[in-house]
Amino acid sequence: MPVDRKRNITVDIYQIMLPVKVCFGVGSLDTIGDEASKLGAKHALIVTDPGVYQAGLVDPVKERLSRARLSVDVFSEAEPEPTLPGLNAAAEKLSQEGYDLVVGVGGGSSMDTAKGLSVLLAHGGRGQDYVGINKVPGPGIPIFTLPTTAGTGSEVTKAAVFDDPEKRSKFGIQSPYILARLAIVDPTLTYGCPQRVTAVAGIDALTHAIESYTSINAGTFTDALEVEAMRLIAGSLRAVVKDGSDKEARNHMAEGALFGGFGIAHAGGAAAHALAYPLGSRFHVPHGVTVGLLLPYVMECNLPTNPTKYATIAQRLGVKTQGLSLQEAAEKGVEAFKNLAKDIGIPLRLRDLEIPEEALEELAVASMDVTRLLNNNPKKLSLDDVRRIWQNAW
Numbered sequence: 001m002p003v004d005r006k007r008n009i010t011v012d013i014y015q016i017m018l019p020v021k022v023c024f025g026v027g028s029l030d031t032i033g034d035e036a037s038k039l040g041a042k043h044a045l046i047v048t049d050p051g052v053y054q055a056g057l058v059d060p061v062k063e064r065l066s067r068a069r070l071s072v073d074v075f076s077e078a079e080p081e082p083t084l085p086g087l088n089a090a091a092e093k094l095s096q097e098g099y100d101l102v103v104g105v106g107g108g109s110s111m112d113t114a115k116g117l118s119v120l121l122a123h124g125g126r127g128q129d130y131v132g133i134n135k136v137p138g139p140g141i142p143i144f145t146l147p148t149t150a151g152t153g154s155e156v157t158k159a160a161v162f163d164d165p166e167k168r169s170k171f172g173i174q175s176p177y178i179l180a181r182l183a184i185v186d187p188t189l190t191y192g193c194p195q196r197v198t199a200v201a202g203i204d205a206l207t208h209a210i211e212s213y214t215s216i217n218a219g220t221f222t223d224a225l226e227v228e229a230m231r232l233i234a235g236s237l238r239a240v241v242k243d244g245s246d247k248e249a250r251n252h253m254a255e256g257a258l259f260g261g262f263g264i265a266h267a268g269g270a271a272a273h274a275l276a277y278p279l280g281s282r283f284h285v286p287h288g289v290t291v292g293l294l295l296p297y298v299m300e301c302n303l304p305t306n307p308t309k310y311a312t313i314a315q316r317l318g319v320k321t322q323g324l325s326l327q328e329a330a331e332k333g334v335e336a337f338k339n340l341a342k343d344i345g346i347p348l349r350l351r352d353l354e355i356p357e358e359a360l361e362e363l364a365v366a367s368m369d370v371t372r373l374l375n376n377n378p379k380k381l382s383l384d385d386v387r388r389i390w391q392n393a394w
């Protein structure tokens, strides 16, 4: 943290890169037609998954775009945990259509597929060509993102994550060129989200808040967002999983997930996300389950690096820390996260997912390759540290 010598205070230096516009709130979906017209878009591709399509969530989006005189096609085959071969096949199928707007409607999978298609339809090639940091050569087809879960925050991030079945891990395309032109976060789109998806997406959102709050890249901007994200999510997640018709809780979750997305877009995910990649890829476990299960064990390992921040996490998760030492308060935060995960049906141990103990060594070695995320972790992790996390989580 640099020091402003004139005023003798410490100040963070940071850059903020967000979508061109974020519309948040009940009814914000209504802005989509005007926004598409302002761009001069004529031919839109809506990218979604079969569940979201069958739930009827694409209809109001399509209707509003059609009313604004766009011709609209729908690709409703986004995979639940999208893969690079799936992305390549979709791009090949759609390459001759001449789209000038890609609209991702759904959870992270649909939005990430939309981002990937924006790149491939504009620049050609395969998804593998753009994996890594800043490999996209220029702007793609403009992207609108409309989340229907309160989860990934992909609507405002500059990353899209895909499974590579050949390499048995997940890989991110990370580039400012895949930031959405417009993110519409209308909580009404989440009101019908099924209970299990609500839980799995919600714990992912909370993990984003905690990992980016404790990332080595965290600063005053992301801290402010993440502290509020933790409050919003921890205060609503149990309620919304218990009763999906609780609109106030749904609204808080949507806003918390958005803030979590802002944070992870700037400070980055860390070890829980790094370890989740090979686990999700090899054992086909949904992303939210992998990060929700692993985070408490990562927190235990990271806690000595900044007990003050971990004590704040405890407070934001509802722990009464008065009378506790800093260390005790910080440890209570780990416990509070586990309790919340348990209450919403997230497994607490790898053995609950029937992951064999013999797989841990391979998972540990594969995790060490996810340097993009491990480099953000507050503690520099050795292979032995990572082995210990896997063993504790088993």
Ligand SMILES: [Fe+2]
Pocket (backbone or CB within 6 Å): 152, 204, 208, 273, 287, 291
């Ligand atoms: Fe995540």
